[in-house]
Structure formats: structure tokens, C-alpha cells
């Protein structure tokens with residue numbers, strides 16, 4: 341019995357040491373995309389982001405100056421509205437379930453962007 345316990349303990353150590361758990365983390369990260377979006381007087385760049393259904397997408401908005409009208413980003417379909425303070429990263433995370441487009445815009449609808457969801 342004692343030998344079995346030692347064997348089990350060694351097995352656990354071996355699994356941890358071999359990095360088998362890293363695999364799990366990699367799978368999660370492989371299904372997450374993070375895209376930085378610059379907001380300036382030309383609007384959003386990039387303004388179109390491709391993603392597969394059921395994949396998490398982190399959009400990191402950064403408004404570079406206040407000489408533009410991007411003080412707010414709005415996702416009408418998702419009922420998300422976030423202020424974009426100059427120079428601060430503002431993250432909007434979405435996990436689109438179905439193919440299609442999720443649009444976003446500045447508060448007045450002058451700057452436009454879209455998440456394009458397809459397999």
C-alpha cells in the first residue's frame with residue numbers, strides 16, 4: 341500500500357514536471373483572440389475583425405487623442421456602450437455564437453466597425 345502511494349506521488353510529480361497541464365491553458369488561449377483597435381480621427385483601425393463562432397474575442401480599444409469624436413464606443417446588438425478615455429485601454433469581450441456581423445460605432449455613428457463572424 342505504501343509503495344502504491346509513493347508510485348502515485350511520483351506519477352503526479354511526473355505529470356506536473358512534464359507540463360501536461362500547460363496543454364489545457366493552450367487550448368483556452370487558442371480559442372481567444374485579442375485585437376488592439378486604435379481610435380483616432382480616421383476612426384477605428386482595424387475597422388473589421390474576423391472571428392470564428394464560439395471563439396472569445398477581446399477588443400482592446402485605445403483612443404489616441406481627443407481631436408476625434410471617438411469618446412464612446414457602442415455595440416447596438418450587444419447593448420454595450422463604453423467610454424473611451426484618451427490613452428486608456430478599454431476591453432470589450434465577446435463570444436459570438438452564430439455567423440454574421442456585429443457592428444460597433446462611435447457615439448454619433450460616424451466611425452464604424454464590425455466583427456465578422458464566420459467559420
Ligand SMILES: [Cu+2]
Nearest residue numbers: 409446448450
Ligand atoms: Cu462620432
